[in-house]
Amino acid sequence: MATASSNGRIPIALKVNGVAYEREVEPRKLLSDFLREDLALTGTHVGCEHGVCGTCNVLLNGETARSCLIFAVQCDGAELRTIESLGTIDKMHPLQEAFWEKHGLQCGFCTPGMLLSAVELLEKNADPSREEIREAISSNFCRCTGYQNIVEAVEFAAKRMQEASQ
């Protein structure tokens, strides 16, 4: 465990989207604020700040985590992935393409967290049933879509990713 420097900040080293960072952070700084303010990764959105909505989901060592409920100092030595780790505008991740294709977003605010929940699912289970997709996505709130198009987008992406890997 690192010790605090004289200004009360704690040094941490972590990898975010494959890039190694060393930073000093206040012990109370939330991971969501650290990502957004210290690393300028503003694709991670904050919806409720009490761990319910899933909007701020990131992948922490391969598992989804609510970045509003974790302190940055807890991520010392961790590997994180955020929405910025998926595809780019020119080369989207199949899930991003599928959300586009199936109209799986409207305002887009919950979308990064939703996509990361879907990434976690498909990395663990390349061929999920509709029920498994529904279960995985049910951890996230969306106020715009009514969820159906999101489920269909994940189904569509899973199919395409399987076809591509064959």
Added chain:
Amino acid sequence: MTELAQGKDFLKMSRQQEGPRETYSWIGKSMKRVEDPRLLTGQGRYIDDIQLPNMAHAAVLRSPHAHARIKSIDTAKAKALPGVILVMTGAEAAQVTGPTATFSSPPCIQYCLAVDKVRNVGEGVVAVVAESRYLAEDAIDLIDVDYEVLPAVVDPVEAITSSGDAVLHPERGDTNVALTNHSVFGPIEEDFQNADHIIRRKLRWSRVGGTPMETVGAIADYDSGTGKFTIYCNTSMYNYVGWLIAVSLNIPAHKLNIIPTIAGGSFGSKLFIHKLPTLTGTLSRACGRPVKFMEDRLDNLTNCDHHACDRIYDAELAVKDGRMTGLRFKVIDDYGAYFQFGVGHHGNAMSQAVGPYKISSIEMDLIAVLTNKCQQGAYRGFGSEVMNFLLERMADAAIDELGDDPVEFRRRNFIPPEEFPYVIPTGNLYDSGDYAAVLDEAARLLDYQGWRKKQAAAREEGRYVGIGIATCHERSVFSATEFWFLNPKDQPGFTLTSSPEGVAVKIDPTGKALVTLQAPFWGNSPETIATQVLAEQLTMDPADISINYSDTDSGLNGTGPGGSRYTVMIAGALAGASAKIKEKLLKVGGHMLEASPSDLELVDGRVCLKDVPEHGKTIAEVALHAHYFRLSMPDDPELTSGVDATYVYDHPLTTMPNEDRTDLGVFYPIMGHMCHMVVVEVDPETGKLAFLDYVAVHDCGTMVNPMTLQGHIRGGTASGIGTALYEHFFYDENGQLLNASFADYLIPGLHEVPDDLRTGHVETPSPFTEYGIKGGGEGGRMGAPPAIAGAVEDALRPLGVKVDELPISSKRLRALIREAQNS
């Protein structure tokens, strides 16, 4: 026919330039959204993503009391905390900044921070600006406020008789009744005298809210050198009423530039944001630095001025020979602590007060009360969704009491297609419709008869399966008269009548188009819709069109999304602007091709001769010529350099109300319609409800993008399910909001909505709008609650349970079932 409508040939008043067509290139296609790539890759740039150099952060101390006098505030410890830049109380803010904007008349005064008194839990009392949000919140904890607690007014019925210390706004009189209105439209007495049945119900529609995933935020940057404020905000009506924020800040309107950001959802709640821009502007001016304030979720749920209708109805429906003739109701509406829109929500509901039915008279007795709760704002339906609930519940009650058939009763009562345009008793006009076609399509999609058989079989097994039907309206394209025509006649307030939407279109020297919208993205698809309409108009490739948003400095008149108006209005603006662009392209092209513009046409992105299409110039060639070769053309004042046009499109058809308000005029004539059919099963042991099937058929006139319209229907229905079954801002007797978190305020998750909500469409184009488009942004939420209530009642018919109150939570349902089983 109303007095104002008499002798009017409304069709002759149509300003439609582009009628519906047999085939389109882009309109009517499920084009993928142009907004999406940046949103999907985390590059949306929402309000909280914006950082300005030297920016400080604000936090707000909120009232723990529902109603209290502020006796004293001690900010010394907060001011002494290192990193704190400014501490400002409501009284200090009020010395430099006036009240925020309001539509109510007489005005109900609200400041960006409470002055002297707090009126709801969560109301802002003191703002702190610090180097970080963390420090600002630390400082908040160091502020001591001494309150003298006043009686909390929570019950809307008790609010009617409040007096003395229980009165929220004594300057409006010794009462918490904010406004009353008694309106009669049509021969109500006669209809009730002639009725063979009178149906009576008391209904309760509970307080819910839009609760988008993104809260409200603002960043203000005051430049003391120029005296100019720049305010970034996820607001919507900035080009309509943004200047009122300058009025609050006591500065001329041109000293304020509002820059919109995209909004992470609104559903109405971000339509008229005034408090946060006013607050951050005040703080920035005081501390000389840019200041950001983002609501956290608690701020948003308790005090965003966005709670929705909270109504108690006592209604009577007159029926004669199986036909509904008159509807009269008393309604008490709990507006909360302030009154920003007045009773605009009830004005709105008067646009479709008879729904799709040939009801000849309406009587409304309205009492709007003020209580110690978050004030009402706008939410998907703006009051008309509650009118739909009332009408459909009354129709179902009539069907029940008369032993009639729910499909045939509705069909019999419909306004028939040949009677459009149709003037309803309130004076509003319905432009077009074919309600039976929508009903039939829903019945076909659902296999209504098949489900009735399955329902009968289930009932034999002791299962409680029910089918609910709602055939109701979605008025679209509001006119501003709805905000004030129910105000006191001698004190109507600011009687505005404009609700325009502008657009600027520029063709650059390479032939690509830049469209500047005057209202922001808030989760709808303005960029996609504008791209499709302009591509259609100018026969361009959508990939050659890009969309931009104006700020108020550069903005034209615009009103923004709300009341399902944006698609219709932006199509109107684009039709106007592109007609000018087309004229210029043909004129310049004419010089290049040595032909008269009248012999030319625009086809597939080329200006070409009508009879020799291979002889022509591309838009890019014409544009380059127009931009840079002025001297190659004649000295014609219309041939100024460049290709650009602006156009402000006013409401397609609206008229004034009459003096005594027995006729409200035409104010919401672009009438969408829907039929929702839903099949539910209720578990009588637990009160849990399961969706077995759900079909929604909508008529939004000519569809611009069926995919995004379906998205609105599915998403809107999900929020309607929340209203019907789960959501309720619950205040206890002390005025404490007991469920101010997403853990307790239950917006539907994935398992709460149907797995497959099937949609269908009927298209009856409007004769008044471009291409015949009608709005469609609110419909799902306007149809789901009555359909679900009907389904629950149908499922529990063997027990005789009546559904008169929303939300129909499992707990409430269990109580109703228990009561029915015990009696």
